[in-house]
Amino acid sequence: MEVAYLQTPMGIAEFQGDANGLASISILNDNKPIGIVPHILEDAIYQFQEYFEGTRENFDLKLNPTGTDFQKKVWDALCEIPYGKTVSYLELSKKLGDPKAIRAVAAANGKNPLWIVVPCHRVIGSNGDLIGYAGGLHRKKWLLEHESPVKQMALF
Incomplete structure (x- = not known):
């Protein structure tokens, strides 16, 4: 599972995913180093940046959440x-x-x-x-x- 972080207007967002899709995106209450974005998560980070800039209303991402x-x-x-x-x-x-x-x-x-x-x-x-x-x-x-x-x- 790859991990990436993005500074948002509401704090640091943590992205987790792999070739099967995004498993989770969460907002953290503490700071994490942003670091390098793994290739598999680049599109998710890009689309989130567009969302916060106000230029994206819908996401086009492969999702793979765990749930019932x-x-x-x-x-x-x-x-x-x-x-x-x-x-x-x-x-x-x-x-x-x-x-x-x-x-x-x-x-x-x-x-x-x-x-x-x-x-x-x-x-x-x-x-x-x-x-x-x-x-x-x-x-x-x-x-x-x-x-x-x-x-x-x-x-x-």
Whole structure:
């Protein structure tokens, strides 16, 4: 498994993957040396840089996360949430065919190993509140504002 690090506006992101695809992307709470990017991870790093520059809305990467069949089903559904949009945990549960599975869907959402690429940050509470984000609600808020079609402009 190859590893690479990227400085993002929210901290250091760690990428892990091999020829079978990206296994994980996570945001770290501590510093790591950036170093040389292994060839197998260059495209992922490049696409993330474009995302943070605001020139990429969709990722085109080979993914290979580890999870249960149910988790992978939830992660696939997350990938269908358009850039700049949000859905509630209840809406996601209904889309998956079982509105009573909201807790299981939320748990699978929380186990997402592919930060941003599988956009779990786009799932919010039914009342519009930002809830349930493993990377911290401040990061969820930042990501949703970054993807918002309406940008707040400074007055002065």
